Amino acid sequence: MTQRTLWLLLLLPLVFSEVSFAEETGKVTLPLSMWQAMRDRLEAAQKPETAPVAVSAIERQIEGSFRKGLFSGTLTYRFAVEDTRGHVRVPVLDAGAAMGEVALDGKTTSLLAEGGMYTVGVDQPGVHELRARFFWGREQDRFARLLSFSLPPAGVTRVSVLIPESDIEAKLARGAIISADPAPGGTRVEGALDASGRMSLSWNRKITHRSREKVQTEFREQVLLTLQEAMVDGLAVFDVDVLQGELDRLELVVPEGLDVVSVDGGAVLQWAVESGAASSPAANGTRLNVLLRYLVERHMRFSVRFQFQTEEGKPLALRLPLPPPEATFTGNLGILAPAGYNVQVAERDAEVQELAQRELPPELTDLTQSPLLLGFAFSKPPRLSLSVTRNQDVTLLSTVIDELEASSVLIEDGTEITKLKLRVRNNRRQYLTVRLPEGAVLTHSQLEGRPVRPAVTGSGAEEALLFPLRQSEKVGRHQTRLHVVRPDETLSEIANFYFGNPNEFNRILEGNRDQLSSADGLYVGQQLRIPASTDVNVEESNFVIELAYRRERPALGSFGRRELLLPSLDVEAQKAVWHLYLPEHLEALSFDANLAQYSHVRYDHFRRVRDFLYRALFERNAFAGGGYVSVLKLRKDLYYSESGRQASSEVVLSSFPLVGERYRFRRALLGREVPRIRVTYADQAFGTAARWLSLLLPLALGLLLLHGRRSLGRFVGAGAVLLLLLFAGYYFNGVHRRILWGVDLALLLSLLWMRGRPFWQGLRRIAWEPWRVVEIVTLRNLAFLVGCCVILWFVLLFPLLLSSTAAVALYLWWRRKERLRRQEVAHA
Structure with a gap:
């Protein structure tokens, strides 16, 4: 609605109300300009509409050729205009076309684009003929086999298009194809459009088409x-x-x-x-x-x-x-x-x-x-x-044990208790066959933390346990698994279970930030999302089988040898880790195993001498502060805790104390070989005796060689005793350092023997006459005291080797000084 019409509607009530109000109250005064505008609107609204000019199509024809997307054509349009008053615009063609020469009734004229159509102006009524040259599209190498544009609605339009292709099938969407005959340069397609004027001509070549042009x-x-x-x-x-x-x-x-x-x-x-x-x-x-x-x-x-x-x-x-x-x-x-x-x-x-x-x-x-x-x-x-032959296929494992973890405890009465944990990946197998060592009795078994009872097959030496296996899950890179937290579980244990590395707990922590603010926020029953590994597209998860067994053996003596075996498995193991705990009063002398020992390793004598020299010259004692916590005490506390859980009817596998000295073994690519350890042990009393002998014998030999008559036999005997002590030091720890302590003690006693009487006499004189202490405070004695402090500092800093070296050097210097003093006295 225009602004003027709005004013007219607003003033109409005032006009009509003027008459009634004039009869009752008088007259209404309006501005003259407003009154005049209002009358003009009323007069214009009362005028009758002029009938549109009638234009009727008599004949319309399009003829042209198509080449690489460009259509060049001529439009011939005969139409009749009825009686008209003045200038009339007649639509003729789509405004998207490019126009060439245009003639109306034989005279050149021009077209005007209006409302999406080209229009031609006509001043006189009657029959008129328009001829227009136009172009549609654009010439290019890649084009669609389609010609589409618009004409104003009229009667039937004849179409004739030359397409430079042969053996084609043409289709006219709003009309009919009359003929498609071969013509010079291609195929002449003729048809008729309906009254809508929508030109849409498409074509495809026939599959049987053959090109006649030489290419x-x-x-x-x-x-x-x-x-x-x-x-x-x-x-x-x-x-x-x-x-x-x-x-x-x-x-x-x-x-x-x-x-x-x-x-x-x-x-x-x-x-x-x-x-x-x-x-x-x-x-x-x-x-x-x-x-x-x-x-x-x-x-x-x-x-x-x-x-x-x-x-x-x-x-x-x-x-x-x-x-x-x-x-x-x-x-x-x-x-x-x-x-x-x-x-x-x-x-x-x-x-x-x-x-x-x-x-x-x-x-x-x-x-x-x-x-x-x-x-x-x-x-x-x-x-x-080609000659193609297939090589022999390698048999792939459908089931594999990624890691075998075992802990064995030897008790004084000879009982052997072993806990076994297997991380298994399985694709096809239903059972895992486990043959326990002879005389072993299964005490506990779990699958994924749930108790399981294996089946028994065979008898006697052929008896074996069949543990049911489940199918390993395949987890994609963007998939996650859910883990339900069990009692006393930690993030490190969960990370070790899924990733084989307890240090990967941060990955679980980052994936559960919505419910975990720290690693200590776990509670029983909590569901954690376990992310998949990022370095593989599909990850095959493993599951855990745990079992424990007891084996009764003869009691352990003060000295002997004991062989331990793990169960035999019918699945290959990639990695094996075995921890062996011996009673506290026993000391392992040697091991013979098919696994590599990586704790308490006993090297050959030359390497032990090298390590001893390194520790004597370079190692320092470090104290980090805080209270000392015994690992043995922690193991006992763990045992007592799990014993309490077992008393409350909970299933635990660590139902034996992990106490005593621990020895660790491991091996990669174990295969199906049965892990075996043969240990030679002795009571610690033997070690204590060997350590006392390693202190006393060097002391006695040192005093004998320093103050007794020197002879070749004594030197040979001392060397034999030293070799015997070194041999004992291969099996008992602490022997080497006690040998040095014995040598140090012998040198110290020799010094006291040589200078003991004058030293004690001087102390006695100072005790009875204290003022004589001033007589010994001299520059020479002070320098001697500083030297003794330096030697003492070296002894404390390097307690093993340099202490003996310093004592030997001091003793030789003292002997030389005494020999010179005696020569002076004899000369006087």
Whole structure:
């Protein structure tokens, strides 16, 4: 609604109310301009509408030709205009067209674009004829086979279009095709549009189309063949250069037995495989017809995927689609095969050249990310056959134990208690066969933390336990698993269960920030999301089987040897870790095992001397502060805690004390070998005796050699005793340092023996006459005191080696000084 109309509606009530109010109250005064405008609106509204000018179409015709997306045509339009008053605009054509020459009744005129249509102006009524030259679309190499534009609604419009293609099927969406006959330069399509004026002409070439124009082409072909079990998959990429003429279709030669799967390319419209006579006598047989979306004058690229079957035990004759015989071409061929195949060239023509790896063209290697096994170059249809043999397959494990963890405790009465934890990945098996050592009795068994009762098969020495296995889950990179927290569980234990590394607990913590603020926020029954590993696309989870058994053996004596065995498994283990706990009063002398010992390792004598020198010269005692916590005490507390849980009817596997000295063993790629440890032990009383002897014997020998009569026999005896002590030091810890302590003590006693009487006499004199202490406070005595402090500092800093070295040096210096003093006295 315009502003003037709004004013008119607002003033109408005042006009009509003026009459009534004038009768009752008098008159209403209005501005003259408003009154005049109001009268003009009323008069204009009362005038009758003029009837529209009648324009009727008599005849309309479009004739032209289509080339590469551009339509050049002529519009002939006869129409009649009824009696008119003044100038009339008649719509004639879609405003999207580019106009050329326009004539109305034989006189040149112009068109005006109005409302999406070109219109022509007419001043006189009567019959008029318009002829207009126009262009629609744009000429380009890639175009759609479609001609679509709009005409004003009128009667039937005759259409005649020359399309520069042969053997086509045309369709007129809003009309009818009258004829589509061959004509010079292509096909003349004639039809009639309905009264709507919507021009929509489309066409496609017939599949049986054959080009009559001579075309010269050059092909470059890259072929990749992938050998499969009973099939060969192929990919052929063609680069076509048009040297003469235009291409609207391609015809390839297809060998017998080759199945075309797909043909892809930006210019490919449709394709079909046909049999029969081809356009060339040399191309008789099966052919692949490829129709193009547009005419190709320069270059095009397309690909063909194909396959053909193979016969086992026979040479593999290679097949591939080829360009027509009249075309020149070059090509390269690459062979891919699985790792289990052995591929050799059985037969090839002289024209087929085998390529080395460095000679393979990048156009061929870019077709795959895998390295090519063989490569060939050819310029004629290749005759090539391969000898393909399959290597023997490697048997893959369907079930594997990722990690075997065992803890064994030897008790004084000879009882052997062992706990076993197996991390298993399983795909097919239903049971795990476990053969316990002779005399062992199963006490507990769990699967994923739940009690399980294994079945028993066989009897006697052949008796075995069958543990049920479940299927391992396959978890993708973006999938998660749920874990329900059990009593006394920690994030490190959960991370060790799923990732095999307790230090990976941060991954679980980060994935559950909505319910965990720290690693201490776990509670029983909590559901945690376990993220999958990021370095694999699909992760196969493992599950845990736990079992414990007891084995009664003869009691452990003060000295002896004991052999321990783990159960025999029918599944290969990738990694084994075994912890052995001996009673506190026993000391392990040596181990013989098929696992590697990595704690309390006893090396050969030369390495022990090297380690001793390193510790004596470079190692320091470190104290980090805080209270000292005994690991043995922690193990006992753990045992008492689990004993309480067992008393409350909870199932626990650590139902034995992990106390005593721990010795650790491990091995990678254990396979199905049964882990075995043979330990030689002795009571600690033997070690205590050996350590006292290692202190007293060097002391006695040192005093004997320093103050007794020196002879060769005494030196030989001292050396033999020293070798015996060193041999004992291989089995008992602390022997070597006590040997040095004995030597140090012997030197110290020798010094006291030599200077003891004057020293004690001086102290006695100072005690009775204290003022004489001033007499000994001299510069020489102070320097001597500083030297003694330095030596004492070295003794405290290097308690093993340098203490003995300093004591020997001090003793030799003191002996030299005494010898000089005696010589002076004798000379005087």
